Amino acid sequence: MSAGMSAGMSTVRRLVGVARPELKRLIAAALLGVLAMACSIGLMATSAWLISRAAEHPPVLYLTVAIVAVRAFGIGRGVLRYAERLVGHDAAFRVLARTRVQAWIDLDRAAPAGLGGTRAGDLLTRVTRDVDAIQDLLVRGLLPIAVSLITGIATVVLLTALLPAAGAVLLIGLVVAGIGAPAASPLLSARAERRFTPVRAQLTTDVHELLTGLADLTAYGATDQRLRQIRHQDGHLTGILRRSAFSTGVGAAVTNAALACTVIGEILVGVPAVRDGRLAGVVLAVLVLTPLAAFELVTPLPTAARHLLRGRQAAERLRALADLPSPSVAWRTTTHQPATAGTSSEKSAPTLSARGLTVRWPGAAAPALTGVDLDLRPGRRVGLIGPSGSGKSTLAAALLGFLTPEAGRITFGGADLSAFDEASYRRQVVLCGQDDHVFDATVRDNLLIGRPDATDDELLAVLDRVRLGAWVRRQPDGLGTTVGERGTRISGGERQRLVLARALLADPAVLVLDEPTAHLDDSTADELIHDIAHATEGRATLLITHRYRDLQAVDEIVALPEENSRTNAGHWRRRPA
Incomplete structure (x- = not known):
């Protein structure tokens, strides 16, 4: 009562x-x-x-x-x-x-x-x-x-x-x-x-x-x-x-x-x-x-x-x-600006690091990840591979600040995530997910989400980096071409390239790619990975995938065993690409 x-x-x-x-x-x-x-x-x-x-x-x-x-x-x-x-x-x-x-x-x-x-x-x-x-x-x-x-x-x-x-x-x-x-x-x-x-x-x-x-x-x-x-x-x-x-x-x-x-x-x-x-x-x-x-x-x-x-x-x-739970990082209200992001100055870009990371989803009986160590340095591409359910997307959520670690620490440029305000951190660390939303709008409108003040020339330039510029130029409406709800008017590969272009347009210091080749056939996936490798040169990148073929262009491979998500005995294994 x-x-x-x-x-x-x-x-x-x-x-x-x-x-x-x-x-x-x-x-x-x-x-x-x-x-x-x-x-x-x-x-x-x-x-x-x-x-x-x-x-x-x-x-x-x-x-x-x-x-x-x-x-x-x-x-x-x-x-x-x-x-x-x-x-x-x-x-x-x-x-x-x-x-x-x-x-x-x-x-x-x-x-x-x-x-x-x-x-x-x-x-x-x-x-x-x-x-x-x-x-x-x-x-x-x-x-x-x-x-x-x-x-x-x-x-x-x-x-x-x-x-x-x-x-x-x-x-x-x-x-x-x-x-x-x-x-x-x-x-x-x-x-x-x-x-x-x-x-x-x-x-x-x-x-x-x-x-x-x-x-x-x-x-x-x-x-x-x-x-x-x-x-x-x-x-x-x-x-x-x-x-x-x-x-x-x-x-x-x-x-x-x-x-x-x-x-x-x-x-x-x-x-x-x-x-x-x-x-x-x-x-x-x-x-x-x-x-x-x-x-x-x-x-x-x-x-x-x-x-x-x-x-x-x-x-x-x-x-x-x-009353919904708020598992995300408790961001600061005052801005803590990290070093300048982008490929123009790799030395000044900050490193995103995880040490002893243990992450649990709200209401879960056991942690999804335990004992994770990871460094995403400027200009380095790290490939993360593991079976479904091993915690790959959980790591992405933690790195983006969507989940507060149960134990361990995530730092960006040497500072805890709680030292940043949410908006400034989101501009520096960008997630490009397998199911990122594509709005029932034009190509231009979907790209401007990444950077609202971008010009048409800049939009076409970033589309060229993901090999989508020629396709857009062939369309009668160009950048005004509508893509349909969730991108139903374009192919799966074109949809993923559009999402990748939107993320690159934001020019982040760290780019997290979560299963970018999901739902694609092998030949389309191979082409997309080749373009990703070209588009992310000089940028700290984490490529999360379950396909070993996706890891051909990374500098380091981190393998996550399935048992890591179920017991504390699993450990991360690193090896050069």
């Missing part, structure tokens, strides 16, 4: 912290909403009085003020409603942007090592739909409740001033509709609403995995099985939405029943008051028709209650991102 309350309070504090900078805008939106609803109720009340008074055929001058008021209320309602939506959505979009940025910051802090237990589709749901739910919580949840509460009290006071019994009847009707309808909706669909966000996330995950793995699923004839699973999840979600719609209908029925009873109640208390002379006859229409407008206040409350529940669940899932 205490843990749940603590988590709930943490979620509330997070929401308050995100919304606090927009508090003035949210308050302004609430006030504009109150004024808009006041105009709507004033329009109904004034129109009712005007019609009743006009039936008595008074001089037209007696109706002038009411006529002007009707026009003012009619125009004011539309203008104020527009202003309320404009200010409210502006505040909500600002909160939305801040929430999305914070979600990405939380992911960046934990990535990639801390995301091992989280599926890509679920993360996609959190940074899209869950973030959008925070906007709905504000605009469709909190604001309608605040507007209904303030305007409802003012309307009850107005009718009480005309006839105390009429005010009491309206108060009872608004309380029944404003509390009973929103309460009935969650009660009827509480379990379904609790399941809505997780089921939607699971459906998104399944669809994402189907789309990303469609080629493999088709090759193995497993597409129909995954489609059946998605249909099952979609049916489950549809059932939840159906139950939610039913509860919303029940809430609407409660509201309409309360409205009908309120109107009848106003007639029952108003007619005797007119007979007794306690109330003017023309005011009776005001008592009877005003609730029709006042009940517009409670109509959105069942939906608001649902958005509050979904928004709270979404906020809890976003808060869980902040």
